[in-house]
Amino acid sequence: MQKPKGTYDVFGERGKKELYIRGLMETLMNKYNYEYVDTPIFEASELFHRGVGETTDIVTKETYDFVDRGERNMTLRPEGTAGVVRSFVENKMYARESMPVKVWYFGPMFRYERPQSGRYRQFKQFGVEVFGSEDALVDAEVISIPVNLYKILGLKGIKVNINSLGDKESRENYREALIKHFEPVIDTLCEDCKERFKKNPLRILDCKIDADKEIMKTAPTTIDYLNDESRTHFENVKKYLEALGIDYVVNPRVVRGLDYYTHTVFEVEADIPSFGAQNVLCGGGRYNGLVEQVGGPSTNGVGFALGFERLINALEAENIELPYEKEIDAYVIPMSDNEKAYGFDVLQTLRMSGFNADIDYMSRKIGGNFKQADRLNSKFVIIIGEEETKSNILTIKNNRTKEEYKVSKELVIDFFDDNLEKEEH
RNA sequence: GCGAAAUUGGUGAAGUGGUUAACACGGCGGAUUGUGGUUCCGUUAUGCAAGGGUUCGAUCCCCUUAUUUCGCCCCA
Numbered sequence: 001m002q003k004p005k006g007t008y009d010v011f012g013e014r015g016k017k018e019l020y021i022r023g024l025m026e027t028l029m030n031k032y033n034y035e036y037v038d039t040p041i042f043e044a045s046e047l048f049h050r051g052v053g054e055t056t057d058i059v060t061k062e063t064y065d066f067v068d069r070g071e072r073n074m075t076l077r078p079e080g081t082a083g084v085v086r087s088f089v090e091n092k093m094y095a096r097e098s099m100p101v102k103v104w105y106f107g108p109m110f111r112y113e114r115p116q117s118g119r120y121r122q123f124k125q126f127g128v129e130v131f132g133s134e135d136a137l138v139d140a141e142v143i144s145i146p147v148n149l150y151k152i153l154g155l156k157g158i159k160v161n162i163n164s165l166g167d168k169e170s171r172e173n174y175r176e177a178l179i180k181h182f183e184p185v186i187d188t189l190c191e192d193c194k195e196r197f198k199k200n201p202l203r204i205l206d207c208k209i210d211a212d213k214e215i216m217k218t219a220p221t222t223i224d225y226l227n228d229e230s231r232t233h234f235e236n237v238k239k240y241l242e243a244l245g246i247d248y249v250v251n252p253r254v255v256r257g258l259d260y261y262t263h264t265v266f267e268v269e270a271d272i273p274s275f276g277a278q279n280v281l282c283g284g285g286r287y288n289g290l291v292e293q294v295g296g297p298s299t300n301g302v303g304f305a306l307g308f309e310r311l312i313n314a315l316e317a318e319n320i321e322l323p324y325e326k327e328i329d330a331y332v333i334p335m336s337d338n339e340k341a342y343g344f345d346v347l348q349t350l351r352m353s354g355f356n357a358d359i360d361y362m363s364r365k366i367g368g369n370f371k372q373a374d375r376l377n378s379k380f381v382i383i384i385g386e387e388e389t390k391s392n393i394l395t396i397k398n399n400r401t402k403e404e405y406k407v408s409k410e411l412v413i414d415f416f417d418d419n420l421e422k423e424e425h
Numbered sequence: 426g427c428g429a430a431a432u433u434g435g436u437g438a439a440g441u442g443g444u445u446a447a448c449a450c451g452g453c454g455g456a457u458u459g460u461g462g463u464u465c466c467g468u469u470a471u472g473c474a475a476g477g478g479u480u481c482g483a484u485c486c487c488c489u490u491a492u493u494u495c496g497c498c499c500c501a
Contacts, residue, residue, distance in 0.1 A: 004491060036480080057499050061426075068482090079501085109501080114426080118495070118501080125501065192498065257500060280501065306501030335459065368453085370461030385459060397460080404460090 006113070006121030017312065020324035021153070022106060025126050028149055032104040032141070033294040034128055039083035041108060045073040051082035051294050053259025056200075062111040064121075066067035076110035079258070080127045081287070081303055082294070088131055090295035096211065100132040102141065106308075118278030118310045127284070127305035131291065134300045136236030139264040139286055143237075144215050146268055146282045147246050150305070154320045157272040158281065161251035162237070165222050166230035171262065175201060185324035187217050203253040230263060237264050264302070270314045281314060282306035329355040329420060331378035331399075333369045335385035343384045346394065346412065353413045355420070373399055379420070403423045 003009065010018055016257050029036070045065055052059050064076035077083050084105060088094065104120040106126045117119060134318060143160065150158050165171050177179070177298045179200045182189070186197050190209045197204060205219060226234060241248055248266075256265045265285035272279075284304025291299035329352055334343040343359055358376060360369050366383075373381045383395040392409045398419070408413045 005492065062499075111500080113499075114497095115493080116496090119499095120501090124501065127501095195498090206499095209497095277496075278501075282501065305501065310501060333460090364459095366459060367453090367457075367461050372461095374462060381460085383459070385458090395459085402460095 002304060004121070006115035008120065008201070012018075016324050016326075017322055018308075020322050021308075021311070022126075023105060024152060025104075025149065026151065028145070029104045029128070032145065033104070034104045037084060037087060037103040037105050038107065039080075039087050039105070039112070040077075042076050043083055043086065045075040045143050045318065047074050047082050047086055047294070048078060051085060051260065051290060051320065052079060056257055056259055058111065062095040062113055064110045064112055077109045079109055080105050080107070080125055081129060081258075081260075081290070082322050083128045083348055084303075085290055085296075085301065088129075088299075089175070089291060089294055090240075092133065094291075094297055094299055100130050100138065100154055102128070102130045104128040110198035116278060117276055118307070118313050120309060123303045124308035126308060127303060129173055129301060129318050130301035131299050131301050133302075136233050136264075139237045139393075140246075140301050142251070142284060143241060143248075143264075144244055144246060146304060146306050150268070150281075152310075153311075153315060153322070155268055155311075155314055155318060157314070159269050159271045160246060160248040161254045161267045162225060162241075163222060163251055163254040163418075164230060164234040164237075164263055165255065165261055166226040166234075167262055170226045170230045171220075174222050175220055177220045177225060178202065179221055182215070187338065188213075188215070203257070204252045205255060206287045213269075223250070223252060233263055256283060256285060258376065260290045260293070261285040262288045266304070270310070270317070272314060272317045274317050278310060278313075280307075281310050308362070325356075327377040328358055329378070329416065330380045330382055330396075331369075331373040331376055332357065332359040332382045332384065333362065333366065333373070335366065335383070336384070337363070339384045339389055342389045343382070346382060346384065346409065349412065353416070355416055377403050380416070 026036075035235070045063070046338070048059050048063065056179060058078045061415075063078050066074055066076075067382045068074050084103060088101065104127065107124065108122050109125050110122050112121060113119060128142060130142060144160070147160060165170070166174065179197075182197060182201065186194060188209065189197075193207050196207070205216070215396070222407070223231075225232075238248070241372050254265055254267050254312050256267075263286040265283075267283040268281045269282050270279045282304055284302070286302045288300045290301055291297070332347045335338045347357055347359045358378070360372065362368075362372075364372060370381065378399055379398045381399050383397065385395075388394055393406050394409055394412060396405045396412075396415065398405075399401070404414070
């Protein structure tokens with residue numbers, strides 16, 4: 001048996017790493033005062049068609065669709081926003097006394113695509129959504145979350161790209177201008193661009209093949225088509241980002257693939273030489289019309305989603321060591337089967353007092369057990385033989401200094417309290 | 426969805442159409458039956474991704490499938 005294409009198993013060091021980073025996310029979101037939400041990994045297919053957009057590739061050719069036993073059309077979620085918006089509407093969170101509603105989520109997403117490094121069919125995203133405020137402060141805050149997370153983790157090679165699509169009116173005007181610009185010359189562009197011209201003209205700007213052509217350089221930018229209100233909003237976003245000392249680049253080519261965006265859009269990319277084509281670490285923006293589209297009252301929204309695997313890839317590419325726990329406090333060695341029960345009791349006492357400890361499950365010889373203690377990076381080794389069980393005086397060896405202590409069983413917790421404190425100094 | 430390359434044990438890997446698939450690390454056992462991380466000895470592949478074919482014979486040749494990686498599309 002092999003794992004399905006584009007999936008991966010988490011175990012060992014990878015597991016520790018993932019838990020550590022998730023812990024950081026949780027702590028960070030707590031500081032930002034966002035609440036946790038967890039929505040189903042599958043939803044009615046229609047939600048994504050309506051929410052994410054009929055013309056996006058994500059929905060037209062990349063979803064995992066299935067019909068359940070009740071003959072309902074379901075889809076494994078390809079992104080997090082649509083489900084959270086549905087939940088916001090269904091649970092009437094818009095009726096809360098305190099606005100805005102700020103939430104975060106973490107979980108698996110699914111897209112039927114050809115896998116590559118940093119691109120999976122089942123992958124995990126961390127993201128946030130903020131509902132109910134049109135203040136540019138929120139846009140800037142949302143951008144600051146991934147930036148600060150990367151900073152906390154020590155990731156240096158990142159680049160923040162921002163852009164504004166403007167409100168509905170600005171966006172429409174721009175779209176028309178773009179079509180007018182490319183229409184006469186569409187035959188000179190690549191095949192993909194011809195397709196984009198029909199489906200989603202904004203994406204032509206993203207083309208790598210035609211990027212150097214004059215027609216690209218002279219193309220109108222979204223910024224030129226912002227009306228006064230949209231322009232003011234964007235200026236404020238920039239002002240607030242500057243207030244936080246966040247370096248950004250206004251990049252008119254950032255248009256995002258999902259249909260629901262309005263005003264601010266942003267992407268953070270890995271600026272790491274060894275990184276491949278999957279270099280967009282996270283992305284997001286404002287979606288003022290989405291809640292209404294999904295059936296709720298007109299409510300503004302802003303959010304972002306971050307690729308968990310790509311984050312870990314970036315950390316590895318930059319050789320960043322994460323400071324998760326790599327040691328245990330104590331390893332218990334019973335000399336024979338006769339001492340196992342006694343040792344088991346000592347082990348439990350330690351564990352219930354807040355220490356992490358382990359015991360020999362393999363009936364190893366004493367030598368092999370010391371090796372095992374080293375492999376587990378145990379700070380202390382507790383040897384339990386016939387003498388110890390009779391006298392209730394444990395033999396505890398500091399595995400680094402090799403000093404040996406005789407400690408009464410009743411005082412073992414005190415011993416660990418004192419000595420481990422010294423270790424941490 | 427399109428194009429290309431890979432796939433040998435727990436890990437890194439060598440290798441050839443022909444009896445038992447190098448070497449290293451790691452694991453386990455012993456020398457050393459209450460004290461190790463050095464050294465020495467022994468041992469360690471459901472057999473070379475899976476299935477089929479060619480052949481007297483295939484891990485090595487051919488086909489199919491699976492997975493991985495790279496590029497495109499798209500995106501996290």
